Amino acid sequence: MRQNNSITQETQEGPRLRKYAWDTNEEYLFKAMVAFSMRKVPNRETTEISHVLLCNVTQRVSFWFVVTDPSKTHTLPAVEIQSAIRMNRNRINNAFFLNDQTLEFLRIPSTLAPPTDPPVPIWIIIFGVIFCIVIVATMLLILSGIQQHRRKNEGPSEMEDTEDKCENTITVENGIPCDPLDMKGGHINDAFMTEDERLTPL
Amino acid sequence: MVRLVLPNPGLEARTPSLGQLEYIEEEERSSRPKWDNKAQYMLTCVGFCVGLGNVWRFPYLCQSHGGGAFMIPFLILLVLEGIPLLYLEFAIGQRLRKGSVGVWSAIHPALKGVGIASMFVSFMVSLYYNTIIAWVMWYFFNSFQDPLPWSQCPLNANQTGYVEECARSSPVDYFWYRETLNISTSINASGSVQWWILLSLTCAWSVLYVCVIRGIETTGKAVYITSTLPYIVLTIFLIRGLTLKGATSGIVFLFTPNVTELANPVTWLDAGAQVFYSFSLAFGGLISFSSYNSVHNNCEMDSLIVSVINGFTSVYAATVVYSIIGFRATERFDDCFSTNILTLINGFDLPEGNVTQENFAEMQQWCNASDPAAYAELKFHTCDMKSFLSEGVEGTGLAFIVFTEAITKMPLSPLWAVLFFIMLFCLGLSSMFGNMEGVLIPLQDLNVLPRKWPKELLTGLICLGTYLIAFIFTLNSGQYWLSLLDSYAGSIPLLIIAFFEMFSVVYVYGVDRFNRDIEFMIGHKPNLFWQVMWRVVSPLLMLVIFLFFLVIEVNEDLIYSVWDPAYEEFPKSKKVKYPPWVYAVVVLVAGVPCLIIPGFAVYKLIRNRCRRRGDRQGLVSAPSSASVNGDLRS
Numbered sequence: 046m047r048q049n050n051s052i053t054q055e056t057q058e059g060p061r062l063r064k065y066a067w068d069t070n071e072e073y074l075f076k077a078m079v080a081f082s083m084r085k086v087p088n089r090e091t092t093e094i095s096h097v098l099l100c101n102v103t104q105r106v107s108f109w110f111v112v113t114d115p116s117k118t119h120t121l122p123a124v125e126i127q128s129a130i131r132m133n134r135n136r137i138n139n140a141f142f143l144n145d146q147t148l149e150f151l152r153i154p155s156t157l158a159p160p161t162d163p164p165v166p167i168w169i170i171i172f173g174v175i176f177c178i179v180i181v182a183t184m185l186l187i188l189s190g191i192q193q194h195r196r197k198n199e200g201p202s203e204m205e206d207t208e209d210k211c212e213n214t215i216t217v218e219n220g221i222p223c224d225p226l227d228m229k230g231g232h233i234n235d236a237f238m239t240e241d242e243r244l245t246p247l
Numbered sequence: 248m249v250r251l252v253l254p255n256p257g258l259e260a261r262t263p264s265l266g267q268l269e270y271i272e273e274e275e276r277s278s279r280p281k282w283d284n285k286a287q288y289m290l291t292c293v294g295f296c297v298g299l300g301n302v303w304r305f306p307y308l309c310q311s312h313g314g315g316a317f318m319i320p321f322l323i324l325l326v327l328e329g330i331p332l333l334y335l336e337f338a339i340g341q342r343l344r345k346g347s348v349g350v351w352s353a354i355h356p357a358l359k360g361v362g363i364a365s366m367f368v369s370f371m372v373s374l375y376y377n378t379i380i381a382w383v384m385w386y387f388f389n390s391f392q393d394p395l396p397w398s399q400c401p402l403n404a405n406q407t408g409y410v411e412e413c414a415r416s417s418p419v420d421y422f423w424y425r426e427t428l429n430i431s432t433s434i435n436a437s438g439s440v441q442w443w444i445l446l447s448l449t450c451a452w453s454v455l456y457v458c459v460i461r462g463i464e465t466t467g468k469a470v471y472i473t474s475t476l477p478y479i480v481l482t483i484f485l486i487r488g489l490t491l492k493g494a495t496s497g498i499v500f501l502f503t504p505n506v507t508e509l510a511n512p513v514t515w516l517d518a519g520a521q522v523f524y525s526f527s528l529a530f531g532g533l534i535s536f537s538s539y540n541s542v543h544n545n546c547e548m549d550s551l552i553v554s555v556i557n558g559f560t561s562v563y564a565a566t567v568v569y570s571i572i573g574f575r576a577t578e579r580f581d582d583c584f585s586t587n588i589l590t591l592i593n594g595f596d597l598p599e600g601n602v603t604q605e606n607f608a609e610m611q612q613w614c615n616a617s618d619p620a621a622y623a624e625l626k627f628h629t630c631d632m633k634s635f636l637s638e639g640v641e642g643t644g645l646a647f648i649v650f651t652e653a654i655t656k657m658p659l660s661p662l663w664a665v666l667f668f669i670m671l672f673c674l675g676l677s678s679m680f681g682n683m684e685g686v687l688i689p690l691q692d693l694n695v696l697p698r699k700w701p702k703e704l705l706t707g708l709i710c711l712g713t714y715l716i717a718f719i720f721t722l723n724s725g726q727y728w729l730s731l732l733d734s735y736a737g738s739i740p741l742l743i744i745a746f747f748e749m750f751s752v753v754y755v756y757g758v759d760r761f762n763r764d765i766e767f768m769i770g771h772k773p774n775l776f777w778q779v780m781w782r783v784v785s786p787l788l789m790l791v792i793f794l795f796f797l798v799i800e801v802n803e804d805l806i807y808s809v810w811d812p813a814y815e816e817f818p819k820s821k822k823v824k825y826p827p828w829v830y831a832v833v834v835l836v837a838g839v840p841c842l843i844i845p846g847f848a849v850y851k852l853i854r855n856r857c858r859r860r861g862d863r864q865g866l867v868s869a870p871s872s873a874s875v876n877g878d879l880r881s
Binding site: 103104105106107154167168169171172175176179180182183186187190194 | 385387388389391392407443446447449450453454456457460461465592593596597598599701702703
């Protein structure tokens with residue numbers, strides 16, 4: 046009973062430079078990679094390139110391949126070959142500058158890369174930073190508000206000493222502002238000359 | 248001219264006369280908050296008006312109602328409805344120099360209900376709006392990694408494949424519904440508080456508290472950033488978007504006019520509703536903001552400027568959004584096509600590069616002709632560009648699913664994600680400032696909170712209270728609650744409040760009096776256009792839109808969409824009927840503010856009747872106080 050493995054391949058679409066023609070040399074490389082994978086399996090270290098056979102190669106670049114045992118009497122079970130290729134999938138991909146999407150082995154599912162889990166999720170770090178900034182800003186604003194409040198409370202207590210509240214409001218009596226009645230310090234009445242000026246300097 | 252003015256005794260006593268206005272302004276210079284400069288006021292108003300709706304509601308409406316043709320009803324209704332109402336709110340706030348409750352109770356004590364209804368609606372909207380900001384913050388926190396967490400599905404337990412729910416829907420859907428909301432399958436299944444959303448909610452409320460802690464003293468500084476940053480980010484996205492493949496197809500799709508839609512009344516209804524909600528009218532915040540202005544501020548120019556900016560922002564944001572959507576749709580279309588090409592190539596072993604998008608149809612026919620049996624076995628997907636362009640693109644679906652997916656396809660995704668969510672955050676936060684103002688000032692005016700308490704404490708208590716109630720949105724069913732409130736709290740009551748506002752100013756306060764006030768404030772009387780709008784057209788429009796809404800809502804069954812992995816058509820959302828107790832919630836949320844208005848008027852009437860029967864009030868109740876040194880009675 047022949048156990049076949051089928052492979053289809055696309056050439057990479059991205060950078061045009063990497064597109065290459067599939068010829069017998071590439072086929073040889075492929076056989077070498079498969080043989081290399083099999084040699085890594087215990088009990089199969091004697092696999093040679095000649096043991097890997099390709100058939101039904103199409104223009105699409107898809108083909109079937111089998112691996113025979115050293116005596117070339119029967120082919121190796123597909124399961125063994127599948128697990129061997131899975132182990133070395135990365136090396137095979139890199140040999141052809143391809144990846145799991147562009148080099149497809151039918152019936153060999155690709156092992157998915159485990160997600161990189163940082164010890165502390167990144168979002169908590171960002172949250173912590175922003176929350177701390179906000180707390181600090183809140184504290185500052187509340188403290189400055191308390192200070193302002195205290196200053197306002199001390200302010201009016203000084204002003205209560207002066208009896209006349211005329212100082213703060215512009216009072217109007219008969220249309221004449223009461224400013225001259227300001228108690229805070231005297232106003233110099235310019236109508237009178239100062240004492241100094243009466244005496245002419247010597 | 249209609250000269251209907253309802254009798255309003257005592258109006259002179261309740262409102263400061265024009266001559267006293269300037270004096271009052273001098274007196275209040277130290278005690279009442281005021282704007283540092285005009286720019287702060289304008290930015291705050293623009294920030295309040297321009298919100299998330301401009302980004303995720305308007306583009307959808309535009310595209311679904313005939314593209315470029317939607318501009319016509321939108322602009323017409325902007326002029327007929329939005330600008331007059333805005334001018335009215337600005338002018339009345341500046342004239343009476345009080346918040347919403349103060350203004351309406353000054354016009355007539357029975358109208359206090361209008362102010363209370365505004366406060367109630369502002370409170371409801373604050374509840375859920377800040378939760379949306381919390382979700383935006385959650386996405387923002389998660390944007391600082393490459394690859395973005397919503398770009399790939401997580402692996403399942405034994406690492407053989409992707410988690411099933413994610414594989415069947417998409418990584419962005421999974422991240423939104425499962426990793427963010429952890430949504431349950433119905434509004435009944437409340438589940439428990441999701442701690443990560445709770446943390447984001449805490450952060451959102453803390454940031455809001457820092458910004459509103461001292462009222463406009465602090466928000467006035469915050470708006471320099473929150474109101475300007477969205478425009479910068481939109482421009483960056485526009486430039487980036489236009490350089491992406493397929494952007495132009497999105498913009499073309501958005502603006503292609505379909506004039507037949509204009510005959511559809513729903514188009515006009517949606518345009519009217521969008522204009523109305525977009526201007527954040529009837530929340531009370533705008534009245535409050537303009538009451539801090541100086542008496543002679545030119546509110547007419549302000550209302551025109553804010554309206555124009557709001558309209559322009561809607562169109563600008565729609566262009567940016569659709570350029571990105573066009574890009575995403577093109578990517579999806581290309582992917583879909585490539586899958587089909589691959590199917591064909593693999594099925595027929597054709598060499599690479601033989602089949603392209605252009606010759607796909609011919610190759611299909613050739614293959615069918617050469618081997619019909621094998622061809623029949625191949626399964627092709629239908630790739631329709633139009634369906635990709637019109638996929639679920641409004642509301643949270645636009646921001647958290649469609650746009651985030653588009654971002655993952657752009658190079659330097661984390662940068663674009665960070666920018667996008669900062670923009671949404673600023674848009675939401677600046678609208679929240681207006682909402683909070685609409686809650687705080689009425690509470691102060693109603694003397695619910697003691698005036699002696701420092702402002703920081705008052706805002707802290709309000710924020711804390713609303714934050715605690717908003718825990719309901721952190722449950723598994725939180726998103727269903729939010730949609731419920733969004734549909735009913737922030738829609739019908741506002742229309743009624745706006746109608747009563749217009750009615751009160753024009754017919755209870757008296758439009759002649761209002762005209763004289765405006766002439767005193769800005770130097771010229773409002774011209775014929777404003778008279779016609781205020782007296783007839785705008786209230787009529789409000790009424791028409793309200794009636795239409797009522798008819799539509801009452802006829803519809805109350806259904807909502809759930810995310811149910813067990814649904815056959817998953818990942819489509821399942822439409823489920825609301826449970827019966829939701830009707831009670833809807834009545835509470837939508838009915839209470841509407842009923843407060845007449846309710847309060849009736850209550851005041853009864854109280855007056857009782858008082859008149861009780862004590863003999865022969866004298867006019869004008870408060871008299873000794874006036875020494877010309878001190879004003881406050």
